[in-house]
Amino acid sequence: MLKAALTGTARAKNRTIMSILPHPNEFRFRMNAKGWMSQFILCGSISMLILCASCSDSDRDNKDILTKKQMVKALTEIYLAEQKINRLGLPRDSAEGEFERFKKRVFEKIEVQDSVFKRSFNYYMDRPRDMEFIFTALVDSLSLMEQRLESSK
Numbered sequence: 001m002l003k004a005a006l007t008g009t010a011r012a013k014n015r016t017i018m019s020i021l022p023h024p025n026e027f028r029f030r031m032n033a034k035g036w037m038s039q040f041i042l043c044g045s046i047s048m049l050i051l052c053a054s055c056s057d058s059d060r061d062n063k064d065i066l067t068k069k070q071m072v073k074a075l076t077e078i079y080l081a082e083q084k085i086n087r088l089g090l091p092r093d094s095a096e097g098e099f100e101r102f103k104k105r106v107f108e109k110i111e112v113q114d115s116v117f118k119r120s121f122n123y124y125m126d127r128p129r130d131m132e133f134i135f136t137a138l139v140d141s142l143s144l145m146e147q148r149l150e151s152s153k
Contacts, residue, residue, distance in 0.1 A: 068134055071121070072138050072141060074110050
């Protein structure tokens with residue numbers, strides 16, 4: 001009797017659960033050939049829109065970014081300016097002020113605004129492979145300069 005009562009309540013629960021869920025035939029996806037084609041065109045259009053939007057954002061970001069070659073040139077000039085300041089033997093606070101003046105001259109020399117350089121530096125810092133390439137080229141460039149100085153003595 002207890003078993004019958006339990007199964008009766010279990011059946012009642014199953015009926016309530018079954019009445020909540022829709023009938024399996026209601027989930028059938030019916031679409032004719034014309035419907036599939038419009039669905040395909042819609043998905044393709046959305047995909048192209050997303051692709052175009054993502055490309056235009058990256059192009060807009062890259063417009064004011066220095067090339068790798070320009071970054072190597074700028075970093076080389078900045079490094080040389082730092083070394084000139086270090087050779088002067090000034091106290092740290094005086095050296096920092098002097099470096100700011102040197103830095104302005106460096107950016108004038110390479111014809112780049114400091115804001116563009118900072119934006120480019122941050123851009124390449126987010127791309128480690130590109131930054132590694134830039135620093136490798138920087139070291140090579142400085143080594144070549146050193147070799148030329150050594151050979152001219």
